[in-house]
Each structure stands twice: as structure tokens, then as C-alpha cells.
Amino acid sequence: SSELTQDPAVSVALGQTVRITCQGDSLRSYYASWYQQKPGQAPVLVIYGKNNRPSGIPDRFSGSSSGNTASLTITGAQAEDEADYYCNSRDSSGNHAVFGGGTQLTVL
Amino acid sequence: EVQLVESGGGLVKPGGSLRLSCAASGFTFSSYSMNWVRQAPGKGLEWVSSISSSSSYIYYADSVKGRFTISRDNAKNSLYLQMNSLRAEDTAVYYCARENPIVGATVLDYWGQGTLVTVSS
Numbered sequence: 001s002s003e004l005t006q007d008p009a010v011s012v013a014l015g016q017t018v019r020i021t022c023q024g025d026s027l028r029s030y031y032a033s034w035y036q037q038k039p040g041q042a043p044v045l046v047i048y049g050k051n052n053r054p055s056g057i058p059d060r061f062s063g064s065s066s067g068n069t070a071s072l073t074i075t076g077a078q079a080e081d082e083a084d085y086y087c088n089s090r091d092s093s094g095n096h097a098v099f100g101g102g103t104q105l106t107v108l
Numbered sequence: 109e110v111q112l113v114e115s116g117g118g119l120v121k122p123g124g125s126l127r128l129s130c131a132a133s134g135f136t137f138s139s140y141s142m143n144w145v146r147q148a149p150g151k152g153l154e155w156v157s158s159i160s161s162s163s164s165y166i167y168y169a170d171s172v173k174g175r176f177t178i179s180r181d182n183a184k185n186s187l188y189l190q191m192n193s194l195r196a197e198d199t200a201v202y203y204c205a206r207e208n209p210i211v212g213a214t215v216l217d218y219w220g221q222g223t224l225v226t227v228s229s
Contacts (some may be wrong), residue, residue: 031213033213033214033215035153037153042203042219042221043203045218048213048217084152086153088216090213090214095165097143097158097214099153102153
């Protein structure tokens with residue numbers, strides 16, 4: 001079982017704002033990173049650290065954290081944002097990486 | 109341009125062995141920790157193993173510890189995963205991923221396209 005918990009599925013209307021959350025005790029000590037994965041493709045890093053976007057990631061993607069919960073927010077969701085989103089961080093030992101179970105985002 | 113290219117996947121019988129490779133280019137391979145992450149068909153991502161830049165620190169998920177061995181050859185810009193005693197539940201796409209050294213996080217900033225391992229009789 002994953003030490004990071006995500007909602008299995010979330011939907012958002014086109015152009016609206018959606019928040020995808022990730023919960024876990026280790027998030028009190030470590031930052032979460034967020035990955036987008038479209039069918040048949042490798043994951044792509046979209047948010048890391050406190051709230052950093054790799055080059056090429058649109059600024060509608062942002063991250064935040066409070067207590068044991070990290071959040072990925074998409075402001076003005078687009079059709080191309082429909083994908084699976086995974087959070088990851090470290091486990092309680094600090095030595096192992098761990099992934100959340102993933103959230104399937106549907107853009108209506 | 110950073111590139112990671114996995115190879116070595118295929119069909120293997122339960123109890124068999126397979127060695128995956130990941131060829132890196134476009135960055136100073138010897139300066140980065142590397143990871144293997146897998147994804148079973150229709151399932152989520154599962155971290156498998158990591159190795160530090162000089163191979164000093166190696167970690168495994170409990171699900172593969174004692175069966176899989178991660179290694180690297182910095183002279184050849186290559187990462188490896190030796191998989192022994194394979195089980196049906198090891199069937200997955202295996203990705204290699206570069207770890208960006210951000211303090212207080214595990215940031216996998218570049219991923220390969222993956223190689224499929226199928227364990228079946």
C-alpha cells in the first residue's frame with residue numbers, strides 16, 4: 001500500500017480550476033513532486049519543491065502544501081490537461097521514494 | 109538534450125532473469141543519482157530502486173529487495189537493473205529516471221520511454 005494517498009478520479013469543466021491532493025505523513029518533512037502521465041507515454045514532471053515548474057510547463061500548473069497534504073492546482077484547465085497525475089515524495093525512512101496511487105483527471 | 113533510453117525488456121518465465129539497461133546522454137551522468145520506476149499494466153507508478161552518483165548509496169523497494177540489483181557504469185553513461193527470480197507480479201513497464209538533487213524531495217526530472225517486462229509461462 002502507498003504511503004501517499006490520492007483521490008482516484010477528479011473531473012473539471014473546461015477552463016475551470018481543479019485541485020488534486022496528496023496526503024501522507026512524510027509530507028510534513030519532505031516536498032511532493034507532481035507528474036503528468038498521458039496514455040502510452042512516460043510521466044512528465046510538472047511541479048517540484050515548494051512550487052517550481054520545469055521549463056516548458058504552463059504557468060496554469062501550481063503547487064502548494066499544508067501539514068500532511070500537498071496539492072496540485074490547475075487554473076483554467078485545458079483539454080490537453082486530461083491525464084493521470086501522480087505525486088511522489090520520500091517515505092518515513094527518508095531513503096526510499098514513494099508514489100501516490102494516482103488521480104485520473106477528466107476535463108469535461 | 110537529456111535522453112534516457114531503456115532496453116532489455118521482453119518475455120521471461122517465472123523464476124527467470126533479465127537485465128535492463130538505460131543509456132543516458134545529454135548530461136553529466138556521473139553527477140546524478142538514478143532511479144528505476146515500474147508500472148504494471150493499468151496500474152500506478154511504483155518506485156523500484158535508486159543508486160547515488162558514485163554507487164555509494166543503493167536502495168530497493170521491499171517488493172524487489174534480494175531479487176533485483178541496481179548498478180551503473182559512469183564510464184559508459186549507463187544504468188542497469190539485474191532482475192532475478194522474476195514473478196508474474198513483476199510484469200510492468202520499467203522506466204529509468206534521473207533524480208534532480210533537490211534537498212528535501214525526490215524529483216525525477218527526466219524519464220526514459222520505458223521497456224516492457226512480461227513474466228509468464
